[in-house]
Amino acid sequence: MNRTLSLPERLAWVRLARTARIGPLTFHRMLARFRTPSAALEALPRFTQATPPPAERIEHEIKALDSMGARLIASCEPEYPPLLAQLDAPPPVLAMRGAATLAAKPCIAIVGAREASGVAMLFAERLAADLGDAGFTIVSGLARGIDAAAHRGTLKTGAVAVLAGGLDHPYPPQNLKLHEEICEHGLVVSEAPLGAVARARDFPRRNSIVSGIARAVIVIEAALRSGSLITARAAAEQGREVMAVPGSPLDHRARGANALIKQGAALIESAEDVIAALGEAPAPLRPLSAGPLFADTPAAPAGLGKKIAALLSPTPIHVNDLARLTDASAGAVAAALMELELEGAAASLPGGYAALARAAFSQG
Numbered sequence: 001m002n003r004t005l006s007l008p009e010r011l012a013w014v015r016l017a018r019t020a021r022i023g024p025l026t027f028h029r030m031l032a033r034f035r036t037p038s039a040a041l042e043a044l045p046r047f048t049q050a051t052p053p054p055a056e057r058i059e060h061e062i063k064a065l066d067s068m069g070a071r072l073i074a075s076c077e078p079e080y081p082p083l084l085a086q087l088d089a090p091p092p093v094l095a096m097r098g099a100a101t102l103a104a105k106p107c108i109a110i111v112g113a114r115e116a117s118g119v120a121m122l123f124a125e126r127l128a129a130d131l132g133d134a135g136f137t138i139v140s141g142l143a144r145g146i147d148a149a150a151h152r153g154t155l156k157t158g159a160v161a162v163l164a165g166g167l168d169h170p171y172p173p174q175n176l177k178l179h180e181e182i183c184e185h186g187l188v189v190s191e192a193p194l195g196a197v198a199r200a201r202d203f204p205r206r207n208s209i210v211s212g213i214a215r216a217v218i219v220i221e222a223a224l225r226s227g228s229l230i231t232a233r234a235a236a237e238q239g240r241e242v243m244a245v246p247g248s249p250l251d252h253r254a255r256g257a258n259a260l261i262k263q264g265a266a267l268i269e270s271a272e273d274v275i276a277a278l279g280e281a282p283a284p285l286r287p288l289s290a291g292p293l294f295a296d297t298p299a300a301p302a303g304l305g306k307k308i309a310a311l312l313s314p315t316p317i318h319v320n321d322l323a324r325l326t327d328a329s330a331g332a333v334a335a336a337l338m339e340l341e342l343e344g345a346a347a348s349l350p351g352g353y354a355a356l357a358r359a360a361f362s363q364g
Contacts, residue, residue: 005074012037013074014058017092018193020050021341024089025348029338048342061194069183070097070167081189083107084212087238088352091191091209095167098187102137102158108274109139109210109235111228112146112220113253120221120253121149123245127218128153130271139214141206142175142182146220146228151178151186159186160213164206165198166190189213207231208238216241216278218268222256229256232265237351243268243277304328305336308354309345316353 005013016037017027034040041052065071073079075090081103084090096103110128112120124146128138132154140147142161151159161182165171167190170179182188191209192202207230211217217235219242222228232242243266247254261267266277307326311317323333337354340346347357 002076002078004077009037010062010072010074011055011058012041014061014072014093015052015055016040016044018058019044019048019052021048021344022050023341023348024091026338026341027092028089029334033335033338044342047339048344050342064194065095065097065167068097068167070095070188072096073100081107081213083215084209087212089348090212091205093191094209095190095192095194096187097167097183097189098185099158100187102160102187103139103189103213105137105158106135107137107139107160107214109214109217109231110146110150110220111140111207111210111217111231112222112257113226113228114143114145114147115253116145116149116221117251117253120245120247121145124149124220125153127220127245127268127271127274128159129157131274132157134271134275139210141203141210141231142170142172142179142188143227144172144174148175148178151182155181155185161186161188162206162210162213163188163190163198164192164202166192166194166196168194169197171198203227204230204234208234211235211240212238214240216243216274218243218245218274219257219260219265220245221247221251221253222260223252224255224259226256229260232260241266241277243274245269301328301332301336304332305340308333308336309340312340312346312354312356314356316349316355319352319354322354 030040034043062072073094073096075085075092079100108131110124128150132138137158137160138150138154139160140150151161159182163170170176207227211231211234217232217240219228219232235242244257244260245268246261247257268274308322311322311325319330319333323330337346337348341348344357346354348354
C-alpha cells in the first residue's frame with residue numbers, strides 16, 4: 001500500500017499511533033490484524049484501557065502544522081522517507097516541514113560528539129558538503145558539534161534534521177537559527193507531536209529514524225558510551241552501512257569511532273571513501289509487499305500470553321525463540337505479544353525482540 005490517506009483515515013491513523021502503549025510494532029500488528037486504523041480503534045477496548053487522543057486534538061495539530069508549512073505523513077504515503085518505510089515497523093507517522101523530496105534522494109547520516117574537537121567539526125562540514133555536491137542528502141540530529149557541522153555543510157544542497165521533540169520545540173536552543181535555515185532550505189522531521197519537549201528517553205528513537213532514513217551512517221568522534229554509537233548500532237540492525245572516521249588514540253572522543261573500525265566499519269577519510277564503500281550502484285530496497293503491515297495476524301491461542309509473559313525478562317529475546325520455546329507459530333507469538341504490550345506487560349523492540357515492559361525503552 002502506497003497511497004495518500006483521506007482526512008478521516010489520517011485522523012484514525014494518527015489517533016491509533018498516538019495511543020499510550022501503542023508503539024510502532026504494536027501499531028503495525030494491529031493494522032495487520034484489523035486491516036484499517038478505524039477498525040483497530042474500535043477493537044482497542046478489548047485489549048487496553050488506554051484511550052486514544054480525541055480526533056479534535058489531531059485536527060488542531062494538522063491545522064497548526066499547516067500554518068507553519070508542515071504536515072503529518074503516514075508510513076503508507078508516497079512522501080514518507082522510502083528507506084525508513086522499508087523497516088519492519090517504521091514510525092507510523094512523521095511530522096515533516098520542508099522539502100520531503102530530499103528524503104527520497106540517496107541519504108547518508110553523519111553523527112558524532114556534541115563536544116567535538118574543532119578539527120572534527122571542520123572535517124564533518126567539509127565531508128557533508130562534498131557528499132552533498134555528489135548528490136547525497138545528509139541526515140543528522142541537529143545536536144551541537146558534529147551534527148550541526150554536517151547540517152551547515154549541506155544548507156545549499158539540502159539538509160535533513162531529525163528532532164527528538166515536536167517541530168515547534170527544536171533542541172538545543174543554540175541551534176535555533178540553524179533549525180530555521182534547514183526549515184527554509186531543507187527538511188525537518190519529527191515523530192513527536194506538536195508541543196512535545198525532547199526528553200532523554202526520546203533521543204534513541206530519534207537516532208533510529210536518522211539511521212533509518214539513510215543508506216549509511218558515518219560516525220565522526222564518539223565516546224565509547226554515546227548516542228552516536230546507539231545510532232551506529234541501530235544502523236547495523238536496520239541493514240545500513242556503518243562507517244567511521246579514525247581519530248587520535250589519545251583523544252577519548254575518538255575511541256567509539258576507532259572501536260567501530262576495529263569491529264569492521266569502513267574507514268572514512270574523504271567523500272570518495274564513502275562512495276567507494278557504498279559501491280557504484282545504490283543498495284536495493286526490499287519490495288513493498290507482504291510485510292508486517294499487511295500480513296494477516298492471527299488471534300493468540302488461549303494461554304499463550306501467560307506462557308510468553310513467564311519467559312520474558314529484562315534481557316531482550318527474539319520472537320522466533322519465543323515461538324520455539326512455546327511451540328507456537330511466529331504469527332501467534334506476535335499476536336500474543338501485541339496483547340501483552342497493550343496490557344503494559346511487555347515491550348516490543350526493534351529487530352523482532354521483546355522484553356519486560358519495565359526494562360525496555362519507554363514509549364512515553
